[in-house]
Amino acid sequence: MPGAGRAGREGAAVATTPGPRGDADVPGYLRELGIPGLADVHVHFLPEPMMRKVWAYFDRAEENYGLPWPIRYRTDETDRLRRLRALGLRTIPALSYAHKPGMARWLNDWSADFARRVPDGLHCATFYPEPGVTADVRAAVDRGARLFKVHVQVGGFTPDDPRLHDAWSLLAAAGVPVVIHAGSAPLAGEHTGSAPVRRLLADHPLLTLVIAHLGMPEYDEFADLVEAYPNVHLDTTMAGTDFSNRFAPLPDRYVARLAGLGHRVALGSDFPNIPYPYAHQIAALARLGLGDDWMRDVLWHTGARLLRLPG
Template sequence: MTAAPRTDEEVPGWVRDLGLPGLADIHVHFMPDRVLRKVWAFFDGAEEYYGRPWPITYRTDERTRLATLRALGLRAVPALSYPHRPGMAEWLNDWSAGFARRVPDVVHCATLYPEPGAGDYVRRALAEGARLVKTHVQVGGFAPDDPLLDDAWAALAEAGTPVVMHAGSGPRPGAFTGPGPVRRLLEAHPGLVLVVAHLGMPEYHAFADLAEEFDRVHLDTTMVGTDFTEAFAPLPEGFRERLAGLREKVVLGSDFPNIPYPYAHQLEALARLDLGEEWLRAVLWDNGARLLGLPAR
């Protein structure tokens, strides 16, 4: 196999050598500028919160970030955002719809929060064309099985729209993080197409259990296996073998632009798992393309 990329400039050639049309990354963030600036300000203080610095590698303007992703080979650009308080989700959904109308290769995304009317605005977002949803249990400070979200989850399960959910307790636990609340959600809505962000770190095995048990549960690779993450949430013993068995359910994720290393390092980290070219092809394109509605290779 061609050596894994060490720089972003090496990524397109490596992807072509794998026989792939591009990358299907399901975990990319675009937000209103003032929201993104607040996110970056939070990461600027990460050493106090997380105990280690978290520099933003791609702290550039919107146009440059889009150009960077296209140059890397993304054939569709998710624009994930998430609220941290009531009354914010619907406004973010309106912005996301406008962003997708303005930029043709952007995936129309939506989000939600446990509040009255959540089901209504999720159904409206779906009717307007939303194809991907993001939730962040730790930042939002809510239980994924909150009854106020029942109607929204039912609508998403019926539509088959993928939901990228940060529910693991890394890099810092929250009141509602961990596999328990997610299991209860899936038992109530087994048809939900759920993508567990960061492979559920650090509860890797417990979230892999859910992916094995529920047909429509997937895991995304965001930040996993990188030198940065291995320092505080390393993949546990025996997990590499589980990832091999879950090949059809593991999806590329990056967390671009909010990552403390070059995008290429995420791909290098996946390659050094040494699970073979077919595993990489499934993870880098096939599985994400299926969820995002992109052509098969």
């Protein structure tokens, strides 16, 4: 049943179908919306030893972040793939990111193999400011990489590092989207925030960037970049959830702004490294009350366009 929603941009109320209560409800919810599935641009698969190290880091979340972060989907790769398919993902990204020299090349090799052995796996890649980075990015694009990921805080580099200039130019020309974690939550870094990304876009205005976590907590600053540059998008990862509302809630005025950006906002989840059920991300977006058309754009149309999915 449609529920009451917020006022739209014109002031009229918009109907929003209540979000799913649990993971088992997600396929039915998608059928109610009339969309063929989920186009999630922010999913992580890694070599198992590296994934275990990531989970061990989150096990120390109270030390690192000041709050617990229990991993909800701490299972093997086969089970995680099964769960994502059951939820309705039409392709499964395997985002990784390098945090020191020498990592990106072997991660890209692993990601290419993931895409070969997983029929619905999406070929992803990463890069790092080091000698040979342009050749590495070119090799990944030539092999068919359709989505890149970089993490400014974990990597400890500025996105406008001169060593990355040619790599960014190559990606802009190829139109391959890059998910970039540049916001200052949950941890700020020397190069987080919108200013380095703004400098990057001044040099590469046609880059297809996807700002992870809506740029949390610098929401409005990153939304300004979406409005200023034609290929900049946002992903919803963790935004509006009960968990992130504890440290980076969405201001009401920003939620109203999101109403007009649905075609530039894509679903992101951070699966499997989330401390709540996958369905809660979708329910958190639905309870913003921005309308079913907005939800259709966010859950399917925007991501499907970025990932070049059929339908």
